[in-house]
Amino acid sequence: MPLKFMYITNNPTVAKAAEKGGVDRLWIDLETMGKEERQPGMDTVKSHHTMEDISVLRKVLKKSDLLVRVNPLYDGTKAEVDEAIARGADILMLPMFRTADDAARFVELVAERAKVLLLLETVDAERNIEEIVKVPGIDEIHIGLNDLHLEHRQCFLFEPLADGTVERICKVIRKAGIPYGFGGLAKLDGGLLPGGRVLAEHYRLGSSMVILSRAFFDAGTSKDVLDMERAFGSELKAIRDYETSLSHETDAFFEANRKEVVNVVRKIVQDKAAQRVSLDSSALKNMEQRFGGAFYLLDTKLFRNNLFELKSAFTAIYPNFNIAYSYKTNYIPALCRIVDEMGGYAEVVSDMEMEIALRIGVAPKRIIWNGPYKNPAKEEELLLLGGTANIDSIGEAERVCAIAKAYPNHILRVGVRVNFDIQDGVLSRFGFDAESEEFCRAVEMLQAEPNIHLAGVQCHFATRRLDTWRPRAEGMFRILDKLGVVPDHIDLGGGLFGKMPDSLKEQFDSDIPSYKEYAEAIAPLFAERFKGDKKPLLLIEPGSALVGDCMKFAAKVVSIKNVRQKPIATLLGSIYNINPTLNKKNPPLTVYAMGGERQSYSDLDFGGFTCIESDYLYRHFDGDLAVGDMAVFGNAGSYSIVLKPPFILPNFPVVDMTTGAVVKRAEYFDDLFHTFRFEAVGEKSYA
Numbered sequence: 001m002p003l004k005f006m007y008i009t010n011n012p013t014v015a016k017a018a019e020k021g022g023v024d025r026l027w028i029d030l031e032t033m034g035k036e037e038r039q040p041g042m043d044t045v046k047s048h049h050t051m052e053d054i055s056v057l058r059k060v061l062k063k064s065d066l067l068v069r070v071n072p073l074y075d076g077t078k079a080e081v082d083e084a085i086a087r088g089a090d091i092l093m094l095p096m097f098r099t100a101d102d103a104a105r106f107v108e109l110v111a112e113r114a115k116v117l118l119l120l121e122t123v124d125a126e127r128n129i130e131e132i133v134k135v136p137g138i139d140e141i142h143i144g145l146n147d148l149h150l151e152h153r154q155c156f157l158f159e160p161l162a163d164g165t166v167e168r169i170c171k172v173i174r175k176a177g178i179p180y181g182f183g184g185l186a187k188l189d190g191g192l193l194p195g196g197r198v199l200a201e202h203y204r205l206g207s208s209m210v211i212l213s214r215a216f217f218d219a220g221t222s223k224d225v226l227d228m229e230r231a232f233g234s235e236l237k238a239i240r241d242y243e244t245s246l247s248h249e250t251d252a253f254f255e256a257n258r259k260e261v262v263n264v265v266r267k268i269v270q271d272k273a274a275q276r277v278s279l280d281s282s283a284l285k286n287m288e289q290r291f292g293g294a295f296y297l298l299d300t301k302l303f304r305n306n307l308f309e310l311k312s313a314f315t316a317i318y319p320n321f322n323i324a325y326s327y328k329t330n331y332i333p334a335l336c337r338i339v340d341e342m343g344g345y346a347e348v349v350s351d352m353e354m355e356i357a358l359r360i361g362v363a364p365k366r367i368i369w370n371g372p373y374k375n376p377a378k379e380e381e382l383l384l385l386g387g388t389a390n391i392d393s394i395g396e397a398e399r400v401c402a403i404a405k406a407y408p409n410h411i412l413r414v415g416v417r418v419n420f421d422i423q424d425g426v427l428s429r430f431g432f433d434a435e436s437e438e439f440c441r442a443v444e445m446l447q448a449e450p451n452i453h454l455a456g457v458q459c460h461f462a463t464r465r466l467d468t469w470r471p472r473a474e475g476m477f478r479i480l481d482k483l484g485v486v487p488d489h490i491d492l493g494g495g496l497f498g499k500m501p502d503s504l505k506e507q508f509d510s511d512i513p514s515y516k517e518y519a520e521a522i523a524p525l526f527a528e529r530f531k532g533d534k535k536p537l538l539l540i541e542p543g544s545a546l547v548g549d550c551m552k553f554a555a556k557v558v559s560i561k562n563v564r565q566k567p568i569a570t571l572l573g574s575i576y577n578i579n580p581t582l583n584k585k586n587p588p589l590t591v592y593a594m595g596g597e598r599q600s601y602s603d604l605d606f607g608g609f610t611c612i613e614s615d616y617l618y619r620h621f622d623g624d625l626a627v628g629d630m631a632v633f634g635n636a637g638s639y640s641i642v643l644k645p646p647f648i649l650p651n652f653p654v655v656d657m658t659t660g661a662v663v664k665r666a667e668y669f670d671d672l673f674h675t676f677r678f679e680a681v682g683e684k685s686y687a
Contacts, residue, residue, distance in 0.1 A: 002243055003181070003202060004209040005236065006067060007217070010053035012060045013225060019064040021232025022240070023212065026064050028053050030080065031095050033071045051083055058088030065090040069119065072096035073105060081109045091115040091139075096147065098124035100131040107137035115139040120169065121147035123341060127363055129169055133176035141173050142209060143182035152341045153304060155272045158183070158193050161201060162265035163308060164315050164322075165343055170205045181209030184216075188238055191215050192268055196242060197261050203246045204254040262316045269308050281592045284554060284630045287655065288594075291666070293556035293572040296636065296654040298663060303335055303550040306499070307342055310542065313515040317523035320535045324368050326494050327353040329543025330551075330641055332654060333360050334663040340366070347494075347541045351378035354387075368491070370417065370458065370541075372430060383412045390415035390458045390491075392431060397442040404449040414446055415456035415491070418479055422471040424463040431459060434479050443483060454485060460493030460541070466513040468495075469521045477529060486530075489537035492522065496545035500588070500635055507585040515545075544638035551637030551654075553578045555617070557595065557629045558609075567604040571631055574608035575615050577652070578636040580643035586618050588634030595628020606631060610648045646672045 004024040009015055015026045029049050057066055068089040070080045084092060092114050094106045103118055110116050116137060118125075121144030125132060132138075143166055145157045152160060160166050166182050173180040181202070186195040195216070202210055217231055279297075287295060307323065314321040324345035327336060331353060336346065337360045346357040349371035357367050364385035372392050379389050380403050391397050391414060404412050417431030418439065432439035446452050457479060459472060472492050480486065497512045505512045513521075526538050555573030562568070578587055589606075602622050608615035617633065641664070644651050650667030 002240065003199075003207065005185075005212050005239075006209060007212045010049045010057065012056055014228060015057050015064075016060050017225060017228035018217075018232050019061060020229050022236040023232065024064055025067045025091065025209075026057055026061060027067045027069065027211075028057060028089075029069045030084070031069050031071050033074065051087060054084055054087040054089055067091040067093060067117070069093040069095055073102055077106070078109050081106075085110075085113045089114050091117050093117040093119050093142070095119040095144070096122055098122050099128050100135050103132050103135045103138060107135060110137075112137070117142060119144045121145075121151070123148070123151045126165065126169060126343075129172045133173055133178055138178055140209070141178055141180045142211075143169055143180065145183040152343070153338055154269075154308070154342065155301070155304070156192070156265060156268050158198070158261075158265050159269065159308060161198075162262045162315075163311050163343065164319055167205055167319065168343075170207070174206055179208045181207045184211040184213035185239075186213055186215035187235055188242060193261065193264055195239075197257060197264065199239065199242060200246055200249075200254060200257040201261060203243070203249075204258060258319075259316045262312045266309055266312045269305055272305075279552075279590075279592070279632065281594050281630075284592050284632070285594055287554070288556065288630070291653050291655060291662075293558070294577075294652045295554055295666075296577075296641070296652060296664075297552040297554060297632075297657050298332065298334070298637075298654050299550045299552075299657045300334060300338060301658040303547060304338055304342065306546045306550065307339065307344065310515045310546065311342075311344075313519035314523050314538065314540075317519055318526045318535075318538055321523070321538045323546075324491070324539050324541045325546065326541050326543030327356060328642060329639060330547045330637055331356055332641060332663055334656065335547060335550075336360055336362075345539065351375040354378060354382060365413075368415070368458075368539075368541075370460070383414070384410055386413065388413040388415055388455050390417045390456070391442065391446075392417045394438050394442055397445050400452070401445050401449050404452050408451055410451060412449075412452050413455040414452050415458050415487075415489075416443060416446070416454070417458050417460065418476070419459065420475045420479070422461055422463070422468050422475060424461065424465065424468045426461070426463060428461055434475070434482075454487055456487045456489040456491055456536075456539070457483075458491035458493060458539075461495050464495050464497045465510050466517055466521055469518060470525070473522045473525045477525075486534050486536055489539050490526075491539040491541065494541040494543055494545075496540070496542050498542075498545040498548035498635075498638070500549060504585065504588055504635060547637040549635050549637065551635075551640065553633045553636040553640065555631050555633075557625065557627050557631060560601075560604075560625060560627055567601045568607050569604055569621075569625060569631075570607050570609065571617060572609055573617060573631075573652075574610050574648070575617050576608070576610070576644050576647065578617060578633045578640055580639055580645075582614075586620070587636065589618050589621070590632045590634075591621075591623060591625060592630045592632065593624070593626070594630050595626035598624040598626040598629070600624050 006025040006027050007018050007023045008027040008029050010028055018026060054068055066089055068084045070092060072095055081092060092110055097103055097118060107116050117140045118138060119142050145160055149157045149159050170180060185198055188196040311323055322344060324347035325339040327346060327348050333356060336356060340362045346362045346367045348354045348357060348367060348369050364387040367382060367387040369382055369389045376399060383389055383403060391400055400414055418434045419428050419431035420434040432442060446454055457476060476490055496518055553573060555571040557569050558572055559570045604621040605616050606618040608617055650672055653662055653666040654664035656663050
């Protein structure tokens with residue numbers, strides 16, 4: 001079915017030319033409330049249309065519908081709706097709604113006097129879409145990519161299309177039988193993401209409407225009516241001709257186009273991420289004045305890029321894929337919030353991490369609790385809220401079954417952790433032995449409870465080598481065959497290498513795969529096995545692979561000395577700040593000249609501030625150095641914050657390089673010692 005084209009203008013001359021050229025809907029945009037705050041400094045349309053413009057266009061339009069976008073719901077919405085309809089609006093659009101109640105309120109205000117078109121452009125509306133489509137009286141839904149990608153904290157408006165967000169929303173709306181569309185369209189060969197690629201995605205996803213963007217036609221560049229008519233007419237004819245050809249294309253064509261969209265968007269995002277401001281001595285000097293002689297530098301833009309790139313690598317092959325971020329690796333709330341905004345899951349291993357997820361607004365159904373120990377009361381709380389708990393032992397299975405019996409009206413989402421040999425030479429202690437009687441008994445116990453839903457099967461192996469990933473997938477398939485089920489999701493756990501410079505790669509005894517290589521190792525197996533309608537969600541649980549290269553640690557050189565001809569520099573920092581797992585690898589290091597006269601050193605070691613002999617951050621440095629210089633260590637994002645002990649000195653602040661915001665302030669005495677008692681405690685006092 002041909003797409004309905006929508007174009008925003010309040011100019012009657014442009015509107016007549018657009019109508020003559022084949023535009024189906026002319027759009028008066030009354031939305032002003034909150035738009036400047038949401039899109040500051042962006043080259044997006046900030047409307048200055050008025051109610052009078054509705055009357056003006058109503059008089060000149062002969063066949064095109066008149067669409068009016070009102071402001072988000074507020075006290076004056078009824079008056080806006082009534083006046084827009086009285087002036088001749090055929091369709092009313094509601095922006096920035098969030099809940100089914102919002103949709104129902106708007107439908108009630110319109111009262112069947114015009115068509116109701118909802119503009120889905122908030123994360124809340126995305127999450128609530130299954131309830132929203134149940135509201136009677138919704139005629140159409142359009143997915144607005146401008147504000148939606150901003151709410152996801154993404155840098156390019158077509159990221160929600162490339163990462164599968166739009167497709168997930170479309171599936172729900174299509175199932176409800178409501179017409180829908182998404183985003184804007186440039187000329188077929190125009191735009192960062194060419195219009196032809198976008199148009200093919202509209203056909204693949206069953207879209208029925210699209211906005212013609214300024215990249216399609218900018219009314220401000222032409223004053224001649226005939227030029228306008230020719231521009232609309234010729235460009236729309238080209239699109240209609242391409243639509244005809246698309247109607248004859250195969251599924252293979254559309255799948256190839258989808259993959260190319262993912263690749264193009266990924267490249268655009270990478271290019272934008274590469275534009276971040278580089279560090280220099282001046283910037284570090286300013287930071288030192290604000291934060292002291294040691295601090296972490298967090299690159300949230302790079303984290304977003306890593307998340308998008310990893311997700312895109314898998315969805316290009318097996319679209320029903322998502323990431324459950326390992327909170328234990330780095331649970332800075334700013335990072336966890338980005339994962340949630342970009343549609344990922346929270347993978348937690350403690351009630352503390354569960355609390356982090358809930359406090360930043362993660363929906364319980366997007367929380368997965370792993371680990372060999374779970375606080376029983378908190379595990380029960382998560383299950384009753386709709387989250388998933390992956391059981392790790394027969395005792396936990398018995399406890400979960402008891403919860404099910406106690407709450408027969410609640411459906412509990414339960415997964416099972418499994419353990420099998422992947423030929424990596426490591427005996428993992430996590431999960432049920434897949435060949436054991438305990439595993440079979442645990443599954444039978446869960447399946448015997450009518451209100452326990454076996455949501456997924458999960459495994460976890462710490463080995464990061466690429467050659468261990470295919471055995472994971474194949475092992476999980478054998479288990480599913482044994483159980484005779486296809487669960488909602490199959491979770492292959494974590495254990496991926498992240499990005500790192502060559503100087504660090506060279507210190508490993510195996511190759512460091514790319515995200516794409518991990519995806520190519522397992523995603524084709526899922527695509528081949530699950531060809532029908534029942535496609536389980538493929539989950540992985542990366543931590544280090546996403547966040548490792550997103551943090552640096554800067555520490556001031558406080559002294560340099562020679563001990564038996566061995567040069568040693570002491571830093572206001574410790575090995576525990578960058579490498580609390582105490583591996584023997586030298587991290588990426590850049591030294592910035594900020595002190596006095598520098599000298600050249602050979603085989604110098606950087607020691608930490610602690611009184612532990614083994615506290616060295618870097619060995620065998622060759623180069624110039626002075627007291628007061630700043631040593632900046634890269635790839636410090638993995639486990640550095642969460643495993644740093646409160647030893648000798650409290651921890652240092654974390655600064656977001658992207659925004660300059662402090663996402664974690666420096667720790668102080670009272671942060672560490674407010675749980676201790678300093679007053680004398682009586683011999684018999686146990687309070």
